[in-house]
Amino acid sequence: MKFVRTAIDPHSAARCGELTTDHGVIRIPIFMPVGTVGSVKGVYHKELKEDIGAEIILGNTYHLYLRPGLDILRQAGGLHRFENWDRPILTDSGGFQVFSLARMRKITPEGCRFQSHIDGSRHLFTPENNVDTQRIIGADIMMALDECCPGDADYRYAEKSLTLTQGWLERYAARFKETEPLYGYEQTFFPIIQGCVYPDLRTRATEHALRFAEVGIAIGGLAVGEPTEKMYEMLERVCPLIPQERARYLMGVGTPANILEGIARGVDMFDCVMPTRNGRNGMLFTWNGVLNMRNAKWEDDFSELDPAGTSFVDHSYSKAYLRHLFIAGEMMAAMIATEHNLAFYLDLVRQSRLHIEKGDFAFWKEKVLPRITSRL
RNA sequence: GUGCGAUUAGUUCAGUUGGUAGAGCACCAGAUUGUGGUUCUGGGUGUCGUGGGUUCGAGCCCCACAUCGCACC
Numbered sequence: 001m002k003f004v005r006t007a008i009d010p011h012s013a014a015r016c017g018e019l020t021t022d023h024g025v026i027r028i029p030i031f032m033p034v035g036t037v038g039s040v041k042g043v044y045h046k047e048l049k050e051d052i053g054a055e056i057i058l059g060n061t062y063h064l065y066l067r068p069g070l071d072i073l074r075q076a077g078g079l080h081r082f083e084n085w086d087r088p089i090l091t092d093s094g095g096f097q098v099f100s101l102a103r104m105r106k107i108t109p110e111g112c113r114f115q116s117h118i119d120g121s122r123h124l125f126t127p128e129n130n131v132d133t134q135r136i137i138g139a140d141i142m143m144a145l146d147e148c149c150p151g152d153a154d155y156r157y158a159e160k161s162l163t164l165t166q167g168w169l170e171r172y173a174a175r176f177k178e179t180e181p182l183y184g185y186e187q188t189f190f191p192i193i194q195g196c197v198y199p200d201l202r203t204r205a206t207e208h209a210l211r212f213a214e215v216g217i218a219i220g221g222l223a224v225g226e227p228t229e230k231m232y233e234m235l236e237r238v239c240p241l242i243p244q245e246r247a248r249y250l251m252g253v254g255t256p257a258n259i260l261e262g263i264a265r266g267v268d269m270f271d272c273v274m275p276t277r278n279g280r281n282g283m284l285f286t287w288n289g290v291l292n293m294r295n296a297k298w299e300d301d302f303s304e305l306d307p308a309g310t311s312f313v314d315h316s317y318s319k320a321y322l323r324h325l326f327i328a329g330e331m332m333a334a335m336i337a338t339e340h341n342l343a344f345y346l347d348l349v350r351q352s353r354l355h356i357e358k359g360d361f362a363f364w365k366e367k368v369l370p371r372i373t374s375r376l
Numbered sequence: 377g378u379g380c381g382a383u384u385a386g387u388u389c390a391g392u393u394g395g396u397a398g399a400g401c402a403c404c405a406g407a408u409u410g411u412g413g414u415u416c417u418g419g420g421u422g423u424c425g426u427g428g429g430u431u432c433g434a435g436c437c438c439c440a441c442a443u444c445g446c447a448c449c
Contacts, residue, residue: 034410034411035411036411036412037411041411041413042413058410060410060411063411063412090410092410093410094410095410096410097410097411099410100410100411101411101412117412118412143410146410148410192410218410220410221410222409223409223410224409224410249410250410251409251410252409252410253409253410254409255409258409271409271410272409272410272411273408273409273410273411274408274409276411277408277409277411277413277414278408278409280411280413280414281408281413281414281415283408292405292406294404294405295404295405296403296404296405327403331413334413
């Protein structure tokens with residue numbers, strides 16, 4: 001697996017590049033749809049590939065480990081074959097889910113103990129068994145096990161948490177080295193930079209994590225409650241410390257504006273539940289602004305969903321029809337909105353790549369930001 | 377036809393000894409950042425069936441009518 005930078009924007013830290021995996025090439029900057037339990041909710045793989053243009057999707061170790069479980073995943077021959085997706089997959093380690101979902105979690109230097117949110121059963125994630133689990137899932141890109149520090153944590157907690165994450169990272173890397181892929185294609189792993197909103201901790205975390213970053217590195221613990229400006233500050237602190245030949249992945253982010261600002265600061269990869277989850281709840285992201293499709297004002301607006309949209313749904317259905325589907329609780333509503341939002345997010349990064357290559361990304365970004373953040 | 381019961385928000389209903397109404401759902405609006413098809417926050421949208429009467433004052437008490445339900449002819 002290798003990462004090559006192919007273009008840089010002269011007026012920002014934005015760059016283009018290619019991440020080559022055994023399942024194909026990922027052009028960066030990229031947005032990665034979230035497919036937690038082996039499904040990008042409400043979207044066929046055919047649409048993901050042909051209509052939306054997804055080049056890589058996520059899976060989640062926590063969720064897949066609990067259901068269907070490792071035995072089934074091993075029998076299936078890994079997640080790619082199980083869900084019939086032949087492009088790259090990235091799996092989150094599950095550290096964040098233990099933080100956000102599991103009951104009664106207990107984090108110790110050994111690992112994290114937690115109770116399943118499904119049936120209350122007790123489990124332990126260690127860096128070692130987390131590598132083994134992600135080997136069984138078979139992700140092209142595996143994420144190190146970390147503790148996601150809340151955005152409002154005080155310095156003492158953040159430092160202690162970082163030390164723990166760093167210890168886990170060393171053990172994770174050692175286990176990774178002594179194990180092999182199970183399904184005949186290459187796997188890599190990204191270490192994760194923590195450090196909350198404290199610049200010196202972020203610097204320390206970056207220097208440490210870089211020792212384990214062979215292809216790419218992730219920035220975690222952002223967009224978890226801290227002000228957006230703090231997130232940008234941290235990116236400005238961290239990205240310049242990362243060599244140009246490493247892919248940078250900002251975990252869990254974000255809004256369309258977050259993504260453009262992230263790209264401008266040197267981030268290459270993004271994932272977020274926003275286009276899918278918010279889509280299921282009626283929020284549409286477009287080049288002209290954000291729409292809440294449940295709003296009564298769309299009731300008799302029979303114009304096409306998004307005249308500037310790239311997806312077939314944008315020109316097949318009207319706003320009034322989609323609002324009707326949402327109000328009626330029809331599952332097609334969630335499907336159409338998800339399809340639209342993912343197509344928009346992928347178009348957002350596609351346009352970004354084009355403007356980076358043209359060298360006017362920074363100007364273009366400033367031009368489109370007011371539009372895409374406005375509310376319709 | 378007779379008797380009994382009911383009629384309050386879009387809906388299902390609550391409403392104390394008479395002091396001009398409230399809850400769930402729906403609806404309207406906002407939030408959502410390494411996904412539990414969620415969850416959270418805010419908003420009451422009303423000719424208290426109609427018409428009279430008693431009273432300082434009626435959703436509540438009295439009369440008539442209307443509609444619905446049940447029972448009996």
